[in-house]
Amino acid sequence: MTIAARLFLGFLISILLLIGVGVFALNRIGTVRDTTVAIINHDIWAYRAFQNILQGQITLLEARRAIIVDFMQEKQTVAPVNPDATPPSIAAAVTQWRALAADFSSQLNKTVAVTAENEQQAAAVGNGVRADSWRGITAILQQAQRQFEQLQSDSLTEFNAVEQGDSLTVMASEPKLVDDNKVFGKTLSQAVDALAAGSSAGVTRIGELYAEGRMLLIWAVVVAVVLLILIAWIILRSIIRPLEAFTGFAERVGLGDLTGDPLRVGRDELGRLGKTLNGMAESLRDVSLQSRQLTSTLNASAAQIRASTQEQAASVEQQLAALQETAATADEITHSGARISTRAQEVIQVAQQAVQTSANGLNAVGEAVRAMDAIREQGEVVAANIVALSEKTQAIGEIISTVNDVSERAHLLALNAAIEAAAAGENGRSFAVVASELKVLADQAKEATVQVRSLLGEIQRGINSSVMMTEEAVKRVAVGRERSDVTERTIEAITASVQESVQTFQQIVASTNQQQIGIEQVMGALQNIRQASQQTAAGTRELDVAASSLAELAGQLMTLGDRYKI
Amino acid sequence: MNRQEERANAILDLRTRALAERPGGITIETPKRALIVVTVGASLLGIDIAEVVAAIPFEGCARMPMREPAVLGVIGRGGRFYSVIGMRRMLALSTAEDNATGGPDHLLLLRGGAPHLALAVDRVLGRFDLAGGGGSFDLDGRLVAFFDPETLRSRFGRPAPDAHP
Structure with a gap:
């Protein structure tokens, strides 16, 4: 209406x-x-x-x-x-x-x-x-x-x-x-x-x-x-x-805000006015959007140019610094080469002395190995003797068992004789005396066998202990022998390494002399590179100033474009 | 001091006493009885020597299905069967003591008719003439209990004939 x-x-x-x-x-x-x-x-x-x-x-x-x-x-x-x-x-x-x-x-x-x-x-x-x-x-x-x-x-x-x-x-x-x-x-x-x-x-x-x-x-x-x-x-x-x-709506547009909802449109006077204002805001939004995109592109390009120039300037500065460091390093290398040559000569002499010392060590290790072999052989002989002695004590134990059995049988024999004598009455009295004496002897023999068996047990324990100690000594000698072998091989390896080191140091001395000549040529080339880098740095600074102006201009355009919120 | 040494000392003492009691020395006339002294566990038993036929090593016996637990089995000796009586079981000693001291070492073959009996004892110490009465005797301060085989015969068989074989 x-x-x-x-x-x-x-x-x-x-x-x-x-x-x-x-x-x-x-x-x-x-x-x-x-x-x-x-x-x-x-x-x-x-x-x-x-x-x-x-x-x-x-x-x-x-x-x-x-x-x-x-x-x-x-x-x-x-x-x-x-x-x-x-x-x-x-x-x-x-x-x-x-x-x-x-x-x-x-x-x-x-x-x-x-x-x-x-x-x-x-x-x-x-x-x-x-x-x-x-x-x-x-x-x-x-x-x-x-x-x-x-x-x-x-x-x-x-x-x-x-x-x-x-x-x-x-x-x-x-x-x-x-x-x-x-x-x-x-x-x-x-x-x-x-x-x-x-x-x-x-x-x-x-x-x-x-x-x-x-x-x-x-x-x-x-x-x-x-x-x-x-x-x-x-x-x-x-x-x-x-x-x-x-x-x-007009106030927002005036303040640059184009993000609001569109106005109501219709066939009445206000609807037609809303349609006109919506068209105006849409046109402003399109213009602002295009302007913002172009400005953003311009700003990004300016920033990239400036970043590139700054990177280039930094690279040139780093290049100059690297040239300085390289020149200093080359100078140090020159001096270090001279010292290396001197030190290498000294090391060669020391290494030759080490080779001689290693030869003496090898001789000493060889003598130790031979002494250990002799100890091991003697230990094995002692162990064999102890084993033989142990076997003999076992034989004695068996004999003792036999004697003990005999005494036991004699004990019973004497007892049975006493029984028979008792059965014989007075006629067997003298026989009973003999049987009694026989029994006493049998008991004494048995007691003696007991004592001998006790002694044999102690001897057997001593033998066993000796066998174990001898075996332990032989094992330790074997370990010492193995370690001596390792020591010998180590000394031989050290000797070989020292000899190789002597040769290497001799090559180092020769290479150092050639290096001195090459470093002098490098120093001349570095001087030329330094002059070129200084010219590049001056051009880069001028380019950075131009890029900075361009970026500032793009920033101002962005500020103007940002007034309109799309 | 182990058991064997104790027994050896006992034998030496017995020997000394026996030498001292030989005829010709100072003797005191006391009634004595000839006994075969055996050890069963920690006990000493004395058996009249007239009841014993022989002492032999115990080398095992044939086990038989018998009702009496004290009967270990039978052995053959001189053409006869002897029922082996385990004195430890007879005296109702514990099995733990049996395991600690080992099995019987000796057998005493007893006189008498069927059944012929053999006593399985730990060890037969020997023949001793001991003084005493009332069923107990003194052996160097140790008490020796008198054991009458008739108790076995009344328990395991007919009474023994009067005449010995």
């Missing part, structure tokens, strides 16, 4: 609201007016009717009083009853009273009907107070009707007595009629008071209607104002919010 359509719609709604409020106010004013007119008309009519009723009631009362007064004047005496004594004028007055009574009754009935109708109308319009008032008035009038009917009936009865000339009856009924007339008058007065109260209630009702209408009108005005404010706020919001977005 366009802005013009929104504004037109807002104005239209405002006018309709004003018309509605005006119509409502007129309606409420009409209601108050109608209510006032109705109350005034009803009350005025009721006052007139009540005035007529009161007037009629007085007329009837006066007429009845005149009839009774005339009758009593004409009668003069109480008895007897004489209808002929009633004059015709009284009869005419009675007839006239009856007509007045009929009119009065008609007036009273009409008034009751009107008040009942007013009650229904008040109830219909919702005026409860007025309806109650009219209902009360109607009830009072209906009570007055009943009282009037009774009064009319009693009056007619009295009038009949009057026509009959019955003065006693008239006198008897007169006090009651007087009282009834007073009651009827009071009832009518109550009706008039009720009407006055109803009029006051009507005035109050009019005031209430006016206050109610005023309050409703105020509320209608308030609601209309609120609705108008709401409509105005909606319209302003639908216009101002896009305008704020456009303002923010």
Whole structure:
């Protein structure tokens, strides 16, 4: 919807609201007016009717009083009853009273009907107070009707007595009629008071209607104002919010920020404006992007050029330093070569002395090896002798076992001989002595074998210990022999190495002399390279200055391009 | 001092005493009894020499399925079967002591009829004339218990005939 359509719609709604409020106010004013007119008309009519009723009631009362007064004047005496004594004028007055009574009754009935109708109308319009008032008035009038009917009936009865000339009856009924007339008058007065109260209630009702209408009108005005404010706020919001977005977008573009979301587009005025601004931002973004890319490329190229020139300058400086170091190193090499030559001559002499010393060491090791071989051979002989001795001790042990067995057998033989001698009795006594001696000898032999076996055990343990020690000595001699062999081979290797070193040092001396000549040529070449490097360094410094200017220019362009955030 | 040395000393003492008790010297007439003294474990047993036929080395025996645990087996000697009675088992010595001192070394062949009995003892020390009574004798301060073979015969066979073979 366009802005013009929104504004037109807002104005239209405002006018309709004003018309509605005006119509409502007129309606409420009409209601108050109608209510006032109705109350005034009803009350005025009721006052007139009540005035007529009161007037009629007085007329009837006066007429009845005149009839009774005339009758009593004409009668003069109480008895007897004489209808002929009633004059015709009284009869005419009675007839006239009856007509007045009929009119009065008609007036009273009409008034009751009107008040009942007013009650229904008040109830219909919702005026409860007025309806109650009219209902009360109607009830009072209906009570007055009943009282009037009774009064009319009693009056007619009295009038009949009057026509009959019955003065006693008239006198008897007169006090009651007087009282009834007073009651009827009071009832009518109550009706008039009720009407006055109803009029006051009507005035109050009019005031209430006016206050109610005023309050409703105020509320209608308030609601209309609120609705108008709401409509105005909606319209302003639908216009101002896009305008704020456009303002923010323009501010961001002005600050160089092109990264925001695109604006809303549409067929209305703001949509077309958003489309135009989006196109403008897109164009600026493309231009900025291309500018940034070109500037970045330029900056990178400048940086590469500068880096290359700096690397080249550093390389040239390193080259010059290397040339310096190379020249110094070559000079040191020259001096070192001379010292190497001198040292090499000294080393050659020392090495030749070492070769001679190694030969002496080899001779000493050879003698040690031969001595160890002799020790080993003697140890082996000793071990063989000990083994032979051990075998002989074992043979002695076997012999001892045999002797022990023999002594055991002799022991048993002597015992059996003793048993046989005992069996022989006295004849065997001498034999028993011999057997006993034999047994003693056998036991002694056995004890001797035990001692010999003990000694042999000790000898055997000593032999075993000697065998182990001899074997250990032979093993150690073998180890010493192996180590001597290793020492011999080592000394031979050292001797060979020293001889090779002598030859090497002799070659070193010759090479050092040739090296001195070559280093002098190198020194001349280094001088030429140094001059060329100094010229290259000067050109590199000029190139570095130009690259630095280019990089600075690219940096400024980057700063300008960075103002736009893409 | 081991067991053999103790036995050797005992033999020497016995020899000295025997020489001292030879006729011609100072003798005290005391009733003595000729016994074959044997060792069974740590005990010394004395058997009447008249009950013994011979003493031989114990070289094993043929094991037989017998009900008595004390009977080790049988051997043949001089055309007879001898039931070998293990004195250690007979005296109810412990098996641990049996393992510590080794098995029996000697057999004593007893006189008497069937069954012929042979006592397996640790060692037969010899013939000794010992004084004493009441079933015990003194051998150089050591107590020698008298062992009657009749207890074996009443247990393992018929009573021996009066006449010796």
